[in-house]
Amino acid sequence: MSKQTATLFIQCLVDSLRPEIGDAMVHILERLGVPMHYPPEQTCCGQPAFNSGYRAEATKAARRFIDIFEDSEIIVCPSGSCVHMVRHHYPELFKDEPGMLVRARRVAARTYEFTEYLVDVLGVTDPGEELGSRFNGTVTYHDSCHLARGLGIRRQPRQLLGNIPGLTLVEMDESDRCCGFGGTFSVKYPEISTAMVDDKVKTILETGADVVSGCDVSCLMNIAGRLSRIGSPVRALHIAELLAGTGV
Amino acid sequence: MHETNEKTYSELAREAVGNEELHAAIRMIQDRIGRGTRQLWKTEISPELRARAKAMRMRTLEHLDVVLATLAENIRKQGGHVYFARTAEDASRYCLEVARKNEVKRVVKGKSMTSAEIGVDPLLEKDGIEVVETDLGEYILQLAGEAPSHIIAPCIHMNRRQIGRLFQEKLGIPYSEDPPTLTKAARKALREKLLTADMGLTGCNLACAETGQVALVSNEGNIRMATTMPKVHVALMGMERVTSTLAEHETLLRLLTRGAAVQKISTYVSFVGGPRQPGEPDGPEEFHLVIIDNGRTDILADPRFREVLACIRCGGCLNICPVYGRIGGHAYNATYTGPIGSVVMPLLGGVNDHADLCRGETLCGACKDMCPVNNDLPRMLSELRHMLAYGDETWDVTPVDKTEAVAFKAWAAAMSSRKAYDLLVKSGRLLQAPFVRKGVLKHGVGPLGKWTADRDFPPIAKQTFAERWNTIHAKRLKEDGDA
Numbered sequence: 001m002s003k004q005t006a007t008l009f010i011q012c013l014v015d016s017l018r019p020e021i022g023d024a025m026v027h028i029l030e031r032l033g034v035p036m037h038y039p040p041e042q043t044c045c046g047q048p049a050f051n052s053g054y055r056a057e058a059t060k061a062a063r064r065f066i067d068i069f070e071d072s073e074i075i076v077c078p079s080g081s082c083v084h085m086v087r088h089h090y091p092e093l094f095k096d097e098p099g100m101l102v103r104a105r106r107v108a109a110r111t112y113e114f115t116e117y118l119v120d121v122l123g124v125t126d127p128g129e130e131l132g133s134r135f136n137g138t139v140t141y142h143d144s145c146h147l148a149r150g151l152g153i154r155r156q157p158r159q160l161l162g163n164i165p166g167l168t169l170v171e172m173d174e175s176d177r178c179c180g181f182g183g184t185f186s187v188k189y190p191e192i193s194t195a196m197v198d199d200k201v202k203t204i205l206e207t208g209a210d211v212v213s214g215c216d217v218s219c220l221m222n223i224a225g226r227l228s229r230i231g232s233p234v235r236a237l238h239i240a241e242l243l244a245g246t247g248v
Numbered sequence: 249m250h251e252t253n254e255k256t257y258s259e260l261a262r263e264a265v266g267n268e269e270l271h272a273a274i275r276m277i278q279d280r281i282g283r284g285t286r287q288l289w290k291t292e293i294s295p296e297l298r299a300r301a302k303a304m305r306m307r308t309l310e311h312l313d314v315v316l317a318t319l320a321e322n323i324r325k326q327g328g329h330v331y332f333a334r335t336a337e338d339a340s341r342y343c344l345e346v347a348r349k350n351e352v353k354r355v356v357k358g359k360s361m362t363s364a365e366i367g368v369d370p371l372l373e374k375d376g377i378e379v380v381e382t383d384l385g386e387y388i389l390q391l392a393g394e395a396p397s398h399i400i401a402p403c404i405h406m407n408r409r410q411i412g413r414l415f416q417e418k419l420g421i422p423y424s425e426d427p428p429t430l431t432k433a434a435r436k437a438l439r440e441k442l443l444t445a446d447m448g449l450t451g452c453n454l455a456c457a458e459t460g461q462v463a464l465v466s467n468e469g470n471i472r473m474a475t476t477m478p479k480v481h482v483a484l485m486g487m488e489r490v491t492s493t494l495a496e497h498e499t500l501l502r503l504l505t506r507g508a509a510v511q512k513i514s515t516y517v518s519f520v521g522g523p524r525q526p527g528e529p530d531g532p533e534e535f536h537l538v539i540i541d542n543g544r545t546d547i548l549a550d551p552r553f554r555e556v557l558a559c560i561r562c563g564g565c566l567n568i569c570p571v572y573g574r575i576g577g578h579a580y581n582a583t584y585t586g587p588i589g590s591v592v593m594p595l596l597g598g599v600n601d602h603a604d605l606c607r608g609e610t611l612c613g614a615c616k617d618m619c620p621v622n623n624d625l626p627r628m629l630s631e632l633r634h635m636l637a638y639g640d641e642t643w644d645v646t647p648v649d650k651t652e653a654v655a656f657k658a659w660a661a662a663m664s665s666r667k668a669y670d671l672l673v674k675s676g677r678l679l680q681a682p683f684v685r686k687g688v689l690k691h692g693v694g695p696l697g698k699w700t701a702d703r704d705f706p707p708i709a710k711q712t713f714a715e716r717w718n719t720i721h722a723k724r725l726k727e728d729g730d731a
């Protein structure tokens with residue numbers, strides 16, 4: 001087999017809150033015959049600290065991440081914002097440390113978001129055929145900020161979802177409007193955050209979809225939290241869960 | 249500066265998010281203008297043009313001293329006066345002196361957030377001078393005694409019923425909520441003021457050093473009158489608001505009106521730069537340009553923040569920001585609001601004093617995409633947060649939140665080994681157990697308390713992915729491999 005070994009970068013929120021997403025990713029890669037490696041020491045990429053301004057703490061986490069992942073051939077993560085952290089902020093954190101900067105850039109260049117990896121690296125075009133995906137229902141897709149704007153990944157997830165047999169993809173209005181999570185923002189300013197997620201929920205409900213999907217567990221957790229609180233039956237599922245068929 | 253409200257950002261935000269009318273009004277602007285501009289960026293205005301505009305801006309900023317000297321020289325050549333004000337007080341005092349010297353009784357204003365920044369109105373009023381806003385929106389706010397809530401649509405937070413009642417009370421006209429009737433009433437009142445004013449006080453959208461001119465855009469024609477009818481015209485500008493060449497000026501003007509209101513050009517664009525010349529039918533007898541520093545030199549000197557001076561105050565970032573979309577301008581309690589205000593207010597008015605603005609955004613990046621001059625506001629917000637986390641000597645910042653600092657130290661420790669991390673996860677599981685109902689947390693503990701006031705939180709899973717990898721996946725994959 002000539003496929004590169006995919007090293008799994010399972011962000012902390014998936015690891016501790018929604019491990020099923022990690023399971024789904026493993027199943028998909030397994031079906032594609034991708035050899036996998038999971039470094040058991042991994043914890044968090046440092047994004048929460050970085051976004052809150054605590055760069056020394058974020059740098060610690062980044063250094064550790066680089067130590068753990070730098071020998072990987074290719075690193076795959078089911079979270080856009082974490083990939084954004086590694087790709088864009090790691091080189092920034094180490095800009096005054098030439099040795100580390102080289103290592104940070106190397107890791108950054110090898111880190112892929114899950115759908116980006118499937119579509120752009122592995123060339124998956126037909127999830128029904130290639131992954132055995134099926135879903136009966138209507139799905140709308142939320143563009144996470146760091147994924148869509150930061151990494152420019154909008155096409156890949158849509159391409160995958162749109163080709164799942166049985167699945168009808170409907171666009172919501174302003175799919176890339178922030179859902180109001182923003183990490184510690186939603187903890188510090190919950191009133192604003194809730195108002196924002198309400199805007200998001202409104203556009204989701206307007207589509208009449210059964211499921212809102214996305215590539216970032218943090219946004220999905222925020223949206224799901226509000227949906228469930230208002231008693232909506234709409235489910236928030238990670239794209240990996242839809243592709244693996246585990247969310248059905 | 250305009251900060252008059254004692255309430256905190258969170259308190260103001262809470263009031264604002266509960267205000268459905270405000271929300272609807274801002275959504276309308278964001279839907280109409282915000283979307284319109286985004287469309288223009290996709291179709292008519294190339295990313296290259298915006299990148300070029302930014303590059304021109306940055307080049308001008310790098311030679312700002314020379315460019316400003318050229319501007320001053322050219323204005324003086326035309327018979328205008330130029331005053332460089334180091335501080336807000338300096339600038340206001342100069343305006344007052346000009347007014348006193350000319351025995352000014354009434355000042356008509358237009359297009360000037362800078363006037364709010366330097367607080368010149370109260371100073372003039374204390375001297376017995378009447379100050380009248382002539383931009384319709386600003387005029388309404390002045391009558392209501394309120395601050396603007398949007399850079400280009402200052403009274404967007406008011407509806408026509410409120411305005412109708414206000415006019416009835418203040419202008420003594422019969423109640424009406426018909427926009428043309430209201431506009432006519434305002435026009436009549438304002439015309440009188442404009443005709444009898446002795447001084448016009450305006451801002452400056454862009455100045456052009458090459459030609460020695462100040463450009464002012466408006467859609468009401470009030471600027472044209474405020475700058476030509478009174479015998480004195482004083483224009484206020486932040487020192488960064490200058491362009492080197494007419495070419496740069498033209499490019500930026502194009503981006504400004506498009507970013508502000510999806511317009512190719514605004515209804516009126518006034519170019520002024522000196523007193524009336526012999527043979528000219530109108531124009532003031534005296535022209536003054538006040539070039540204001542008020543902290544901008546410090547921004548210029550810091551490479552982390554210099555680019556914020558490239559801003560042309562189009563308000564585009566307000567027209568897309570989801571936070572602004574929900575809380576409106578007043579919650580920022582500042583002269584400049586929205587994403588641009590969140591970066592520039594801390595730098596001009598003190599980072600600690602505006603800590604909530606630095607922290608109260610999600611870093612979603614929509615403003616960056618929208619900005620005609622590609623200002624990376626999220627990056628700068630992140631830099632500001634960095635200063636707030638540890639303090640910063642150059643900007644005189646002290647760490648803002650001790651508890652948070654301790655929490656992130658603990659977090660870093662927990663993340664630095666898988667053992668510590670697992671321990672954290674395990675204790676979380678124990679802690680949450682009594683609170684989990686039907687698979688969700690309805691009442692979070694600690695920092696999650698506020699989060700779960702309106703949202704459910706997913707509980708920590710029975711097994712982490714790492715555990716599942718060990719117990720399930722690794723085994724299966726190995727067996728499959730062996731088979």
Ligand code: SF4
Binds near residue numbers: 507559561564622
């Ligand atoms: S930051 Fe950009 S979008 Fe915002 S007001 Fe300034 S120029 Fe306009």
